[in-house]
Amino acid sequence: MLKCDKFSQMEKFLKFLKTESIGGHVIRFSLAGLLLFGGFTKLILVGALGHNLLGAIVIAAIETLAAFGLIIHYKRPEMGLAGAALAILAIIIRIIYSLNYVKESLTQTDSFLSAFATFLGLYNNGLFHIILLIGAAIYCMGNSYKNYFRNRLTQPWPH
Template identity: 65%
Template sequence: MEKFLKYLKIEGVGGHVIRISLACLLLFGGFTKLKLIGALEYSLFWAILLAGIETFAAFGLLIHYKKPLIGMVGGILALLSIFIRVVFSIEWVRGHILQTDSFLSALNSIFGIYNNGLFHIALLFGAAIYCLGNSFKAYVAERITRPWPH
């Protein structure tokens, strides 16, 4: 039984590492998106909006320990920001590398050439889904164990 409990502790530590790593990545990415302001070809509004989404997602993931509902919002924002990054990357490859009008050919090129990056994108989506599910589980546990109002 103690061996089993030891594995549960390791899983808990791994969950904390995943949550904090994703939050740090989003926070770093959120602040570095403001560098897009220097490039005149990018819209200032969209750069600030993406930086805000990623920064709020990171803080939401970290606040999970106090308020799981905010952690769920952080998980949803993390999924949204990762999706926006993927679409932005495909669009950038389409416009700057391939210089074509076809979004599908850019996607095909990314699948063919950028397999390592796709693996990292899949890991990011998996980490965001894990954090969202973990926050939802903590929220439900908090609601179930809360005393009934009189």
């Protein structure tokens, strides 16, 4: 009876690991999709509105490379690491761009502190999404880091 109980506990644990793995795939592909969509639309919208086209191209390139790095993670975890680092960079750039937009367009002051207060008041739901994106990027970075070292440890030693 005791062996059967241990087997059922192990079965529950393995189901939990499978659920965690599926959740990780959803997080990785969702972040890659958001970055890819954000990269292409930023290139189109910012350029079409007559803003800094070169800046839009750079941001779109960073977000697109991050998305591809996150997807290539399954073949090369070091590319997943690079993609996650680029994703964090792209999210930080989005925050700075948003704060600058609020500062120049809405508050019309020189203070980022007043722009941040306005940003919190107006875009609190957007701020929640930004925090989720950063969390997803950190998760992807940790997962890629873990897989990179797992692959390095299981490879044969050079002779």
